[in-house]
Each structure stands twice: as C-alpha cells, then as structure tokens.
Amino acid sequence: xxxxxxxxxxxxxxxxxxxxxxxxxxxxxxxxxxxxxxxxxxxxxxxxxxxxxxxxxxxxxxxxxxxxxxxxxxxxxxxxxxxxxxxxxxxxxxxxxxxxxxxxxxxxxxxxxxxxxxxxxxxxxxxxxxxxxxxxxxxxxxxxxxxxxxxxxxxxxxxxxxxxxxxxxxxxxxxxxxxxxxxxxxxxxxxxxxxxxxxxxxxxxxxxxxxxxxxxxxxxxxxxxxxxxxxxxxxxxxxxxxxxxxxxxxxxxxxxxxxxxxxxxxxxxxxxxxxxxxxxxxxxxxxxxxxxxxxxxxxxxxxxxxxxxxxxxxxxxxxxxxxxxxxxxxxxxxxxxxxxxxxxxxxxxxxxxxxxxxxxxxxxxxxxxxxxxxxxxxxxxxxxxxxxxxxxxxxxxxxxxx
Numbered sequence: 001x002x003x004x005x006x007x008x009x010x011x012x013x014x015x016x017x018x019x020x021x022x023x024x025x026x027x028x029x030x031x032x033x034x035x036x037x038x039x040x041x042x043x044x045x046x047x048x049x050x051x052x053x054x055x056x057x058x059x060x061x062x063x064x065x066x067x068x069x070x071x072x073x074x075x076x077x078x079x080x081x082x083x084x085x086x087x088x089x090x091x092x093x094x095x096x097x098x099x100x101x102x103x104x105x106x107x108x109x110x111x112x113x114x115x116x117x118x119x120x121x122x123x124x125x126x127x128x129x130x131x132x133x134x135x136x137x138x139x140x141x142x143x144x145x146x147x148x149x150x151x152x153x154x155x156x157x158x159x160x161x162x163x164x165x166x167x168x169x170x171x172x173x174x175x176x177x178x179x180x181x182x183x184x185x186x187x188x189x190x191x192x193x194x195x196x197x198x199x200x201x202x203x204x205x206x207x208x209x210x211x212x213x214x215x216x217x218x219x220x221x222x223x224x225x226x227x228x229x230x231x232x233x234x235x236x237x238x239x240x241x242x243x244x245x246x247x248x249x250x251x252x253x254x255x256x257x258x259x260x261x262x263x264x265x266x267x268x269x270x271x272x273x274x275x276x277x278x279x280x281x282x283x284x285x286x287x288x289x290x291x292x293x294x295x296x297x298x299x300x301x302x303x304x305x306x307x308x309x310x311x312x313x314x315x316x317x318x319x320x321x322x323x324x325x326x327x328x329x330x331x332x333x334x335x336x337x338x339x340x341x342x343x344x345x346x347x348x349x350x351x352x353x354x355x356x357x358x359x360x361x362x363x364x365x366x367x368x369x370x371x372x373x374x375x376x377x378x379x380x381x382x383x384x385x386x387x388x389x390x391x392x393x394x395x396x397x398x399x400x401x402x
Contacts, residue, residue: 003032044321047282069124069134070236072194075162079193082185086178089170091186097157104147104154105272105300106262113260114151118158137229137238139202139256141245145301146262148241149200156196159237164190165198172204179205179217180224187228191235202240203247222249229255264297273300277307278326281314286371287323291330293365294345294355309333324377327352343396351395352376356383358392 010029013021026045033042075094082091106114120127120134127133138155140148156163164186171182183205190197199205205225207218229252232238240256242248253259265273271292275282283291291310295303310329317332319325334349348355356376359365360383369383376383 003029044282047284048280069121070159070161070194071234072192072236075164075193075195081164082182082189084170084173084178084182086173086175087170090167091170091182092164092166092189095153095163095165097153097163102276104150105265105269105276106147107266107269110260110262113258114155117258118155121159135257136233136236137240137256138258138260139240139242139253140260140262141242142262143264143299144243145299146264147300148262149198150300151260151262152196152198152200152239152241155237155239156198159196161237162193162195163198164193164195165200168201168204177217177220180220183221183224184228187232191232194236196237196239197232199238199240202242202252203244206240206242206248206252208247208249222252226251226255264299265303267292267296270296270298270303273303274307277304278311281311281321281326283321283326284323284371284374286367286375287326289365289367289371290327290359290375293359293362293367294330294334294342294348296344297342306330306333306337309336323375327376343392347392347395351391353386354392354395357386357390358396360387361390361392 007029010022010025013025026049030042030045033039033045075096077094077096079094081094083089084091117135117138124134140151142148153163166186171179171186173179173182187197206222229238238256240252245261271288274288274291274295278288278291291307295306298306310326310333313329313332314321314325317325317329319328331348331352334345337349339346344355344358347358356372356378359367360369360372369380369387372378372383373380378386
C-alpha cells in the first residue's frame with residue numbers, strides 16, 4: 001500500500017493523543033499526495049481538516065460557576081430522585097451532561113442570546129457592579145426537532161452543572177391534588193442541589209387557567225407551579241421547553257427572565273448542519289449547497305436523519321464518497337421518504353433532471369454550472385440544455401395545483 005508508513009504514523013499519533021505529531025504526519029501525507037499528482041485525494045483530506053477545524057471552533061468552553069451563585073448540595077449518580085407516592089413513578093431523572101463535543105448550530109439571533117446568557121455567568125462581577133445577577137430562568141419555545149432540549153444540555157454542560165429533567169409522565173396524576181404535590185416535591189428536590197432544572201413539555205403543566213377544556217384541577221397545578229418558580233429564583237438555573245407556547249398561561253411568561261424562540265434553521269444554518277451531520281464525509285461546497293437547497297425548511301432533527309440515511313445508503317452502495325455518489329444517495333433517500341411539500345426535494349426524489357433544471361434557473365442559490373457538474377456527475381452541456389428546457393416548470397405547476 002502506498003504511503004502506508006505515513007498512515008501508520010498518523011494512527012500512532014492519533015491514538016497517543018499527540019495533536020502536534022498528528023498534524024505533522026497529516027501534512028507529510030498531503031505533501032506526498034500532491035507531489036505524486038493525487039490531487040483528488042489531497043483535496044478530500046484538506047476538506048476533512050477544514051471541517052474538523054470548524055468543529056473545534058464550535059467546541060463550548062466551560063464556565064466556572066461560583067459556589068456562591070448556585071447554592072446546594074452536590075448531586076451524584078447515587079442520588080435517588082423523588083417519586084409519586086401513589087404510583088411509585090419517578091418525578092425526574094438526573095443527568096450529567098459532559099459528552100457533547102460541539103455547540104449547537106443556531107441562527108445569529110438565537111446564538112447571540114445563548115452566548116450572552118453564558119457570558120453573564122462568565123462575568124458575574126461585571127453584573128454586580130450594576131446590581132444584577134446572571135439570568136437564572138429561560139423559556140425556550142419552537143417547533144419539534146429544532147434543538148430546544150440540546151440547548152438545555154448545552155447550557156448545563158457549559159455551566160458545569162448536572163441536569164434534573166422533570167418527567168411529565170411521573171408528575172401528572174389522575175388523583176386529585178397529586179399533580180400539584182408532585183410539582184412541589186420536584187422543586188423541593190431541585191432546590192436542595194446545585195443544578196439546572198429542565199421542565200420539558202412545559203405546556204402540559206402550565207396551560208392557561210381559563211381554558212374551557214380544562215377542569216378546575218389545572219388552576220391548582222398552575223398556581224403551585226407559579227409559587228415554586230418564584231421560590232426557585234434564588235437557587236439554581238431553570239429552563240422550560242415547549243412546542244406549544246400559545247397554550248401557556250400568561251402569568252408563566254413573567255416568571256422567566258429570558259424567552260428564546262428556536263425556529264427552523266435558515267439557509268446558512270442548514271448548510272452548517274449538513275456539513276456537521278455528514279462527517280466524516282467532507283463533500284465539496286457545491287454538493288453541500290445542493291443538499292441544503294433540497295432540505296431547506298426542515299428541522300435540525302430532520303436534517304440529521306436525512307444525512308445519516310445518506311451515509312448509510314452511500315456506504316452500502318459501494319459508491320465513491322464524492323459529489324455524484326452523494327447526489328445519487330440523496331435522490332434515493334428522498335424517494336423513500338413520504339410525500340414532500342418542498343418542490344426541490346420532490347423533484348430530486350422522482351426526476352433528477354428536472355431538479356437540475358430548477359436549480360440552474362433559481363437565482364436565489366449561487367451555484368455555478370461547473371459546481372453542479374462536479375456535484376451531480378452530469379456534463380456541462382447537459383446541464384446547459386436542462387437550464388434552457390426549464391423542464392421543472394410543468395412539474396412544479398402541476399404540484400402547486402394539487
């Protein structure tokens with residue numbers, strides 16, 4: 001095998017965790033490949049290094065939280081969570097976020113909000129000069145799969161605090177008064193320890209008290225919740241998450257210092273997520289742009305599922321991990337999915353030529369015919385013909401008419 005000695009050295013330095021030696025050996029391999037005219041292989045390695053560099057830049061830095069800011073005992077894996085007295089169901093689970101290697105990818109406004117919150121905890125002394133404390137309560141809302149729970153883990157990890165995650169199935173009881181008592185017990189447990197309390201599916205507990213569909217019990221539950229949120233202000237950090245913000249009681253919003261809406265990722269965020277989810281495959285920018293174009297409007301969770309399916313399809317097909325191979329895998333994956341409401345995805349699933357016709361005529365995506373050729377494996381002459389034919393128009397019009 002050519003260059004086996006260099007590959008062996010790369011593996012050794014990687015296993016030893018010697019980053020300096022690893023970088024040196026990779027550069028040595030790149031030099032050899034370029035010297036022998038193996039430009040394609042060298043370009044692939046450079047893309048992998050570039051993607052790895054971007055990932056490292058996103059690695060979150062841990063905040064040193066003062067013990068005076070978050071009071072309470074230390075949670076351990078041996079700590080027993082409280083339970084519902086009637087059913088024995090746990091009211092929460094205790095987790096220790098520490099495995100997340102990279103920060104979530106957000107649109108700029110959301111990123112600025114989350115980074116700003118963490119920055120408050122990095123510089124509490126600056127806030128005390130104006131007689132305020134770091135944000136202790138955060139309400140995150142948005143559609144399913146947008147990264148709300150991941151954000152809670154990201155914050156807990158950065159603060160270096162364990163996460164107490166409320167279990168809605170354990171909290172809510174059919175017995176009169178039991179749900180309110182379970183909420184009180186959950187908060188009493190969380191206030192005892194230095195932690196982040198995560199209230200997922202928050203709308204199940206914090207529904208509007210004047211909802212005609214609800215019985216009187218919901219008023220008792222919401223009142224108990226409001227009282228405990230007030231009492232928790234001087235303890236740890238509280239994060240609530242919901243997919244249905246319109247269902248929340250108006251008084252609930254005032255209990256949270258910061259409100260963050262995490263919606264569907266914009267095109268820039270979709271592109272970054274596609275790059276991340278396709279690793280260790282590092283496609284060229286044209287291929288990434290085509291995938292992002294097809295998947296625009298999907299949630300982060302959807303993007304991850306599709307990218308994972310692309311990698312599986314590519315691996316089992318035996319195709320090269322290049323533009324044409326990925327393009328074919330993407331078309332195959334989209335064809336297997338349920339009916340699409342996004343025209344580019346629908347066209348690529350059933351008529352790749354019509355898809356190319358669409359993308360070449362769309363002024364909103366800046367991708368050259370040369371990049372399309374490299375990404376799809378089609379000749380430039382065919383791409384030019386498809387652009388002139390506008391083959392996609394009848395199909396799009398027919399789809400819109402349905």
